[in-house]
Amino acid sequence: xxxxxxxxxxxxxxxxxxxxxxxxxxxxxxxxxxxxxxxxxxxxxxxxxxxxxxxxxxxxxxxxxxxxxxxxxxxxxxxxxxxxxxxxxxxxxxxxxxxxxxxxxxxxxxxxxxxxxxxxxxxxxxxxxxxxxxxxxxxxxxxxxxxxxxxxxxxxxxxxxxxxxxxxxxxxxxxxxxxxxxxxxxxxxxxxxxxxxxxxxxxxxxxxxxxxxxxxxxxxxxxxxxxxxxxxxxxxxxxx
Numbered sequence: 011x012x013x014x015x016x017x018x019x020x021x022x023x024x025x026x027x028x029x030x031x032x033x034x035x036x037x038x039x040x041x042x043x044x045x046x047x048x049x050x051x052x053x054x055x056x057x058x059x060x061x062x063x064x065x066x067x068x069x070x071x072x073x074x075x076x077x078x079x080x081x082x083x084x085x086x087x088x089x090x091x092x093x094x095x096x097x098x099x100x101x102x103x104x105x106x107x108x109x110x111x112x113x114x115x116x117x118x119x120x121x122x123x124x125x126x127x128x129x130x131x132x133x134x135x136x137x138x139x140x141x142x143x144x145x146x147x148x149x150x151x152x153x154x155x156x157x158x159x160x161x162x163x164x165x166x167x168x169x170x171x172x173x174x175x176x177x178x179x180x181x182x183x184x185x186x187x188x189x190x191x192x193x194x195x196x197x198x199x200x201x202x203x204x205x206x207x208x209x210x211x212x213x214x215x216x217x218x219x220x221x222x223x224x225x226x227x228x229x230x231x232x233x234x235x236x237x238x239x240x241x242x243x244x245x246x247x248x249x250x
Contacts, residue, residue, distance in 0.1 A: 031073040037064045040092040052091045100201035107131055128207050133236050138183045151187030155230050157209055158182050177226040178209045214245030
């Protein structure tokens with residue numbers, strides 16, 4: 011960044027207004043990954059206003075390498091907040107996974123039924139669930155099958171707005187690892203499989219639980235089973 015330090019006491023150099031050419035676009039991109047509530051809680055304004063503030067610190071030209079006004083505490087606060095989130099792309103996108111399943115069926119001589127490809131993907135996600143892996147230098151991790159919730163449905167009644175939350179959403183798989191470090195370990199999570207497959211047609215009612223706050227959620231922490239003998243194929247393991 012453009013705040014530089016010298017020596018072991020980290021005494022700041024005078025800030026001369028120079029910055030790396032990618033900084034403006036990076037900050038604007040990072041701001042787009044936070045919702046209004048997160049930004050307002052930390053920076054007291056909404057995302058649209060933060061983007062305007064960022065624009066105001068740079069000249070209106072592509073890839074500026076200098077600030078257009080002095081670096082102040084407000085800009086440092088914005089940068090510190092926006093850099094708390096590391097963005098990464100999933101290892102397997104939904105379209106890529108569908109393509110590879112289709113190729114797999116073709117290669118083994120099975121008919122390609124487009125309607126069943128999503129079933130295969132859900133089964134793959136289940137197989138990844140709780141799978142463990144080993145990283146270099148002794149670090150270990152585990153895959154997590156989870157549901158990305160859909161946005162709440164907002165309704166208006168008697169002049170007031172209410173948000174209706176659903177336990178349903180889209181299936182995803184994350185990889186979670188404890189990265190070893192000589193002084194202090196670090197837990198990181200990154201997307202492994204991304205899908206837009208909605209849970210409504212798959213999740214058996216037996217997996218829908220109610221917590222202590224009377225909120226419904228789908229329990230994916232138990233042992234799971236995919237069976238077409240059920241009306242909805244994804245449910246707990248049948249021990250009968």
